[in-house]
Amino acid sequence: MSNLKLASERVWMQSHRPIMGMSTLKKIFHTAFDYKTEKYVIAENIKVGILYRVIQLCIIGYVGWVFITNKSYQAVEESIQSSVVTKVKGVVSINSSDTGFRLWGPEDYVIPPHGGPNLFITTNFIETPNQKLDICAESFKVLDGRCGDNDDCPRGEAVTAGHGIKTGRCLMKKDRNYTGTCEIHGWCPVERSQKSNVPQLGKAENFTIYIKNFIRFPNFSFSKSNVYETQDRSYLPTCTYDELVHPYCPIFRLGDIIRKTGHRFQDMAQAGGAIGILINWNCNLDTGLSQCHPKYSFIRLDLNTTVNSTTTFNFRYARYYKNATGHDYRTLYKVYGIRLDIMVHGKAGEFSIIPTLVKIGSGIALLGAGTFLCDLVLLYIMKNRDEYRKRKYESIKDDCPRNDTSTQTETQEEIHLNCNNSPV
Amino acid sequence: MSNLKLASERVWMQSHRPIMGMSTLKKIFHTAFDYKTEKYVIAENIKVGILYRVIQLCIIGYVGWVFITNKSYQAVEESIQSSVVTKVKGVVSINSSDTGFRLWGPEDYVIPPHGGPNLFITTNFIETPNQKLDICAESFKVLDGRCGDNDDCPRGEAVTAGHGIKTGRCLMKKDRNYTGTCEIHGWCPVERSQKSNVPQLGKAENFTIYIKNFIRFPNFSFSKSNVYETQDRSYLPTCTYDELVHPYCPIFRLGDIIRKTGHRFQDMAQAGGAIGILINWNCNLDTGLSQCHPKYSFIRLDLNTTVNSTTTFNFRYARYYKNATGHDYRTLYKVYGIRLDIMVHGKAGEFSIIPTLVKIGSGIALLGAGTFLCDLVLLYIMKNRDEYRKRKYESIKDDCPRNDTSTQTETQEEIHLNCNNSPV
């Protein structure tokens, strides 16, 4: 011990000489290429050793597993550029006693007609032909439409409901003694409120929808389409999408789409509803084109999640005509139907060095957490913890011990600096 | 010192024997479960100690604070699937001396009518009835529409402006001596350029818009709607959105929407404009459904950010008719109004082990930066820096010192390897 102290003191006294003696630059250059490596204490303690290896294996295993399964080594692009073109085919005839023979083609039932990703297919409708601007009775079903003996109709614009401007008069119905409907100035006669219980375009179940989706990941300059690329010109006009048999045939039967959402077509067709057609592209560009397929899923969009209320999807449009005298008349359509929202999502991943390094760096850092844990066990729980602590930590005291005797008690290897009295 | 050297030399000479003596496999197995832990030097220097603890606390505190407030422990999904259904209600009458009584309902003023997330509500219009394909004077306001005495009208298609094909003739106006307008072949008479100063559908302020938004986070299989789910059937038809009282009533008054953007409805209604209705879903799925609410905000989209110029939103459409002889005539509408873009954004976060580990790993690594900083202070700034450096670093010299005397000066504990002369 005294030898060590002596050597240490000699070092302290002489330590600055060689630095001053040799060129500082040379010294710096020399030490710059010394390799510094942590000094380790090996605790040949099988318990902590096994604990450490187990922790190490768990961390490496978990991080590695996550690394592989989550493809953490890939740069991911989620900002997909997508273009959707749709085309609906099918013709339906309606032969009612009211209106005679009618034909509905795509130019009528697809709204808007221009083949975009959001389209509405009419499946049921209320037609009110030959409306003229006139004075007539409001619909009985409209809020504030009914009135009683005291002629309590409001006057003016109908803000939230109603078919025209209320004149303030109450029209009594002969068959009801005490209730009537308010008179309005508007398009008369007003629309009847009752839609058909059977969807008038029920055969829309057999309509086919062609969905062409072109996607592009701009950062990776990668683009693909969901349409089967074949030289066989008869393939597309005749195929129908089937997840297993024809996954690349982009032609869907409307009835199949509804069925896949778990609903009945005829129910939806009567009151209308909204369907989401989700096209998901999950592309792994490291493994070539073959790993980039469109995956379709179909969900109903307009159901309340908790209350199972009846929903409906409808809107109105009118066709305007002029008679020989130049006066307007119109046919009003209230259409019920199926709204299709084609939503495209996707991501593409390709190996990239940056996320890889970030993930590896984090993994290495996590291994440090294992060391920390084992240190705790070794230094605070093991039987020989004090001895381990003494060996692991080497103390340098900054100030002189008060009683500097050679028989001093030490808990750790200690070096005392700044002592006026020379060490023994 | 000589004792240490001697022991060291003894070790060096005998170090290979036991390895060869015992089975290498057993040895490897044995050392595999040794626990290696870094040897630390404890500098009992209160200044560096406090500095280190302060740095450590700062890093842990900051990283922890960021970890909690930014929910870094969550996997975040931003690819929200959204479906928006809109329905506008309200009826407005116009009674002008020109056109007589007119009624505008949603089937007329909502364009397109099919209840999507992008809709236009007509608030002002210029109607040009009974246009026929004919020859007439171009509008005075159109670029290149005016001409002078020298009959300088171009011939042909009007590419960027104008209402028809210029014939090349200049029609002089009687009240203006030297200017006229070019003659065109087109739909005549041309539209007058002046819109009404008072929005003709000014009462549109009271229209209500029902906005149903259904969202879904596909990775978390979580879906929600912005509509209050109640059994009370009279709630929806009567409520109006209010941030405090009715946050789940999805019915908005058009005037309120404009007011919330900081503009006056009547100003916007006259020339038109674009409004963004932003629905933001910021869902914390760790705390259940209650932490996932729609947050509405309303911004005006079409203002230039620096120059406060007047903007306008308008477009034209026509209704076509045929007269008894089969000739086309039409009514042209130039409509001004409010375009509503309903934009849905959102993200959902749920606890996930991967981002947690990445963030923890980075945090641990950052603690190393604190150590690095304190080492710099200890080894380069502290008074006893040389002593500390000597204790921290233990030098192994690879080559023999030139003058191998027992009185050599050492800055660090040194071990010389590969010396031909035996050490003292």
Next chain:
Amino acid sequence: MSNLKLASERVWMQSHRPIMGMSTLKKIFHTAFDYKTEKYVIAENIKVGILYRVIQLCIIGYVGWVFITNKSYQAVEESIQSSVVTKVKGVVSINSSDTGFRLWGPEDYVIPPHGGPNLFITTNFIETPNQKLDICAESFKVLDGRCGDNDDCPRGEAVTAGHGIKTGRCLMKKDRNYTGTCEIHGWCPVERSQKSNVPQLGKAENFTIYIKNFIRFPNFSFSKSNVYETQDRSYLPTCTYDELVHPYCPIFRLGDIIRKTGHRFQDMAQAGGAIGILINWNCNLDTGLSQCHPKYSFIRLDLNTTVNSTTTFNFRYARYYKNATGHDYRTLYKVYGIRLDIMVHGKAGEFSIIPTLVKIGSGIALLGAGTFLCDLVLLYIMKNRDEYRKRKYESIKDDCPRNDTSTQTETQEEIHLNCNNSPV
């Protein structure tokens, strides 16, 4: 060596005394501010030293380079809020012997007319005027439209193709002996299948499209528009977009757009096609507004990527009329044209402390990987590997060696714990 052992033993026997002697709290407080720093072994091995510095430089250089070029110090927002307003200008006349003089203005050829980000510009069309609901021959080109002698026409709705309801009868054509077409009940006469080989609105090449794009990054409260903000009122009506001369003029010539996708306008105009106009905003908010410009690119969306098949974009719409007796007739338009999808993408980055710390933390951790590699070289490849290993690792044996003689062979500095016999 014996001195060291003795001192060590003395320490072991007396180590608990001072801890018990002083207040534990004071002790904990005292040690809490001791600074613990790893003890390093300096291997003055120039090869490993250089290797280590090279690795260190590579890691720091690469991480730093990535850090700067990828702006890893920025928080990035990709959820851009965007509003697009479009307006097409241009008038085209068609003077055919069939239909006489016709004028197509934006109100006719832009579908839908309301100035949204998805628009269709008609460039070619098949007009079928004066269709009435009647019985007539199906088009010869329709699938299942042809029939032979055996009168094999199906009856009923045409699901995927066809213009009406098949009556089941086969109409023989006089000029063809063995083939005819099936009779249908529908809008008669049916549309002729052949479109014009020269696009009837070929002059659409000169149409101009004004695209106003307003974007907003909600997290950064940053918004911008693609329109040049100038007080000069004559700038916008007269400018045309040019990447170099007028990058902030948002007015595009339709022909230029097609040309930039690498296709010929007249080819596309004849059969139709889909074009994507991508506006990319890559905003670096750290360097002010000047670093946030819209970047336009134009791609054709509807080409198959491998098979170079001819594509087409068309749909149908009808204008309905009533004759004096109240019967419907219509003009059917099958329109071919150019669909424009204006897609806005963008991201904004701004300095943020969180990603910075995560990246720095990972970088520090990666430096540890360099140390690990150099340790492998030093301890397993270098000539003096055993000596290095002996110096780097300090062994603490947990159990007593079997033959505890003073001449025992040691591979590493060893301390034996738990020995019943007192060490020498």
